[in-house]
Amino acid sequence: MKGDYQELVDEISTLLGTPATLENRDFGLIAFGAHDSDDDSAMDPVRTRSILTRKSTPAVRAWFEGFGITRATGPVRIPAAPDAGVYRDRICLPVRHRGVVLGYVWLLDAEPGPSHERLTAAMDVAARIGELLADEERAGADLSRELRAVLAAERGWQYDMAVAALRTALGPDAEGLHALVCVAPWTGEDSPSPRTVPGAAAVCALPWLGPAGPYAAGPARAGGDPDTAPGGGPHGPGRGRTRPAAGGPGTTRDPAPGPGPSSGASSDGGYAPGPGPRRALAVLVRLRSADNLSPAATAAERLRAAAGPAAVAGVAAPRRGLGELDHCWHEATAAARAAHAQPRLGPLAHWSELGAYRLLTALPQAEPDPAVRALLAPAHTELARTAEVFLDHAGQAGRAAAALGIHRQTLYYRLSRVEQLTGLDLDAGEDRLLLHMALKTARL
Template identity: 75%
Template sequence: MKGDYQELVDEISELLGEPATLENRDFGLIAFGAHDSDDDSAMDPVRTRSILTRKSTPAVRAWFEGFGITRATGPVRIPAAPDAGVFRDRICLPVRHRGVVLGYVWLLDAEPGPTHEQLAAAMEVAGRIGALLSDEERAGADLSRELRAALTAERGWQYDMALAALRSALGPDADGLHALVCVAPWPTEDAPSARTVPGASAVCTLPWRWGEAAGPAADGPRTDGRPGAARGTGGSRGDGRPGGAHGRAEAPGARGDTYPLGPAGSAEGPGGGRALAVLVRLRAADVLDPALAAADRVRGTAGAGAVAGLAAPRRGLAELDAAWWEATAATRAALAEPRLGPLARWSAIGPYRLLTALPAAPPDPVVAPLLQPAHGELARTAEVFLDHAGQAGRTAAALGIHRQTLYYRLSRVEALTGLDLDDGEHRLLLHMALKAAKL
């Protein structure tokens, strides 16, 4: 980046035939052109101090700003003031981007002085410097507040305003390709700086009860294509935050063979009820390496048991809420089903794409007896049997048991539930109930 500034300053020096100096809006030196003149007045005390100390004094700053350079949109001529240490007239080229002054290019003004055409060409280069300064400022900005507001705002004008603020903060990057990553459980309320996460545009933490549904709306899609907002207890808000009243006391599926039925109304899931959201820039929708690298980086700092979910890539921010829902759904699926983790893509979580959209509810009464801790082995046997499309040989091999043992266990499953495992709809009910219990 520093080299880019130097090249642009040298370009202005070449255009105007005078060595140029670039400072930021706080009068901190960024780059300067070579001074090869024998004229001692070319290096007056103000310019010398600026180059040697890489900054100007508050008095010098106030004196120059008195000529209106902070408001100017074109070149400003400033007369010499020997008493202030300014021995030569100056030309100031304000460096602006999107109407905001970000710095100044300084040149000595000598007769006959640059032409109008030369100054116009120099201002065009100053505009390019402004774009670079804006990009650098944005890259160093902490956009956690803007991202959190966009992911937690209620549907309607609040969401639209939050999205507009995030779009403004991101600048041109807002219209590019992005992928949203969710990491949970996240151990603290603090988020890492976006500058420490490769490819990240913004990072924030969010409260999240991942024993509850966080799916699309119960009241149908919006006319703008985003899922609608869910209504009522036990439903989902549709913005990636659960709205239900029922939780689970532990992260289901941690052992792969238990189906916990923690108390309804549990306040928080693991990790104190927090998740991390990371908005990652992409160059192409089919090249997810930046998102995968960012997810791996932050997941590695989250502690044991943390998993990540990755939403489908999208261009622009219009569907940011839908992307957050996908990312949280994939994370919930990875927490429930370890084989999907530690990084689960929304596109690869299979039936959990539907199950994570359902509001939290007690298990089906027919299946509930099978979900008691005492019957964990039977529940796991039934799930593996259904995962293998009811093929006894493959199921027995996967479980490491004899076929007769498998048949005995399945008969007990039927006795407990009253379901007929030869009936397709009964199988479907049991299969979905077992998967949903892990969530």
């Protein structure tokens, strides 16, 4: 963007035959033309300070604004004032867009001065600068309130009004291609400026009811715990289950034995319900192509790093326009929840790659199924972990035992304990399905 401003300032300098400088409406320097004159008076103290410090003093600003430059729609000639440090006459070209002044182009004036035709051409270039400044201002505007209103509203007239307000604020960008990103948990400022997030059109913070963050279960407890007793528990090998349960219909890609993140991890790594974080960050990211989500991934990774090691990010499927932002937010939050629940999906998860978690995240966040409630208690953490790994490996005892680092007889014993606690038959496909879904859902 700076290069675009510099090219336009150089174009004005060439048109009028004198160095030009561009400042925003707060008199902050944006770009300036080269000074190759041998005339020392070409650089009076005001211009020198502006270039060296990239801003003007409040006194200088007030003095120039006294000539009506904030209201002018055409060139304004300002006479020299040595007492104010202005040794040369100046011409100010107001930079406006849709009637709003966004900046000023400054030129040194000398007799006979540029012709009316050249000044008109320079004002046309200033209008192009105004379009760039307006685009940059719109892109960097804090639209957190508008985005939050859309994502917090339910379908109906309130949602439609919120979408219309966000569409107006975004201007032409509103009809472009976007992806919505969820970063959670968010522990930073309320909502960072979109200017600090690559490709972001709007950012806001929202309540988060998902998991608090990842946890890792400790190693299997040895000794008197009957759930984890080596060699089949305290009763010795062969007293527990003596055959593997029949395999399920498929297997996951994750061979990891640990339970990974859980929405309800207890202090000892169990599945007991626990409090989650209170906020997530929503980021609306502009895309150029539905096939390239790298802008969303870049924004998500930068914010996730700022949020800390417990944070994950979810990315919704890309959509054009703003009408389905509520569905996008469901997808982004679902992907973030899944990234917490399943390490192989995170720390950056895409809705399109969630697999079975697309269905699981759509389930109501209710109490665990009565059949598995006892199994999810902290006292039976290792049993629950064993059952999940066993089902993840399609009921193949050898692979499950290897992943858990235990003997097969220990595995069979634990599975028999799971059946006793739940009343489920691990030889029955529907019972295995219920147990597997309950264990996965407990993480969400």
